[in-house]
Amino acid sequence: MSLLQDALAIILVLGGTFFMLVGSIGINRLPDFFTRAHASGKVDTLGILMFLSGLAVFEGFTLTSAKLLLIIAFVAFTSPVAAHALARRALIYGMKPWYGKRKDEG
Amino acid sequence: MCKVVHATQPFLFFNQVSPFSTMNNTSLWLRHRGLILQILLLSAIWLILSGRTDAVYLFWGVVSVAFVIWLSAKLHSIPLSEKEPCGTTRIIIPRLIVYLFWLVWQIIKSGTYVAYLILHPKMPIDPMIVRFTSKQPNVLARVILGNSITLTPGTLTLDIEDDLFTVHALTQEVEEELVSGDMEARVARLYMQDCTSEDMCCDIELITSGRGR
Incomplete structure (x- = not known):
């Protein structure tokens, strides 16, 4: 049981760090603000959720893991709102989205 | 680049009261469902965050829950946008x-x-x-x-x-x-x-x- 629990926790934490890394790569690689908001708002959310649930699995059924679950719920609700707030402000400010190279030439 | 798809059927039941709504069902649970769920959720959050069951902590927990309920009851009467109150229909x-x-x-x-x-x-x-x-x-x-x-x-x-x-x-x-x-x-x-x-x-x-x- 403990072995299984540890294995699951390790997998979740590794997956979480992987997704957070990919999110950071995406923020650097993607072409404009709105697509970057996709990277920070989704991939990072998934990364943080996996990381925290890995920690909760590692803790087992204790008060600490209940607190971690609470953090997970709040992150899951607030992170898309933050991404939306940033993107909305950028759109209202007049930032032009990137529509792809093909169409700019044509 | 613009395609327009019209809805095949207008919204007839848009403002209609569904059986899950409160109008003809006056049981205590349905009328005060929001309040009861709010109290339960807030108490659960307090218990998880404090993690203690001493009388003093429980007392301050009750006080906090009551305060938050009072605040959000005042907020509830404020419409979110013009002429549109927040909870006209009940969630299932x-x-x-x-x-x-x-x-x-x-x-x-x-x-x-x-x-x-x-x-x-x-x-x-x-x-x-x-x-x-x-x-x-x-x-x-x-x-x-x-x-x-x-x-x-x-x-x-x-x-x-x-x-x-x-x-x-x-x-x-x-x-x-x-x-x-x-x-x-x-x-x-x-x-x-x-x-x-x-x-x-x-x-x-x-x-x-x-x-x-």
Whole structure:
């Protein structure tokens, strides 16, 4: 049981760090603000959720893991709102989205 | 680039009172459901955060819960937007639970999909802005829909004005999935008895180049 629990926790934490890394790569690689908001708002959310649930699995059924679950719920609700707030402000400010190279030439 | 899809059927049951609503059902649970659930949730949060069961901590917990309930009861009478109070129709709780599980699955799918797009060597993205109208039963349903659009694969809510949603989509496929109206119908079904996905998403406008605006 403990072995299984540890294995699951390790997998979740590794997956979480992987997704957070990919999110950071995406923020650097993607072409404009709105697509970057996709990277920070989704991939990072998934990364943080996996990381925290890995920690909760590692803790087992204790008060600490209940607190971690609470953090997970709040992150899951607030992170898309933050991404939306940033993107909305950028759109209202007049930032032009990137529509792809093909169409700019044509 | 603009395709307009008209709804096949107008919204007849839009303001209609559903059997799950309160009007003809006066049981204590249905009338004060929101309050009871609020108290339970707040107490659970207090217990988890404090982690103590001494009398003093429980006393301050009760005081805090009562204070928050009082505050949010005052907030509840303030409409979220003009002439539109927050909770005119009741949410259907079993559907909400199913919906939350579906949402978790969507978060996983969305994260892996965007991660795949990022790590792909050619980065096959084709970003566009989609505008569509979706008649949701109330303001809260619109908030839920906007949040869910951001959480589903490759789409990001940019703006909500009344019923007009402005959404940024990463690729063509996710745009098609979005305008199919599946998720809009799922959110509307949280409040209404049933509705088809064709009715939920109309007046679709795509902006795929800089000249479109």
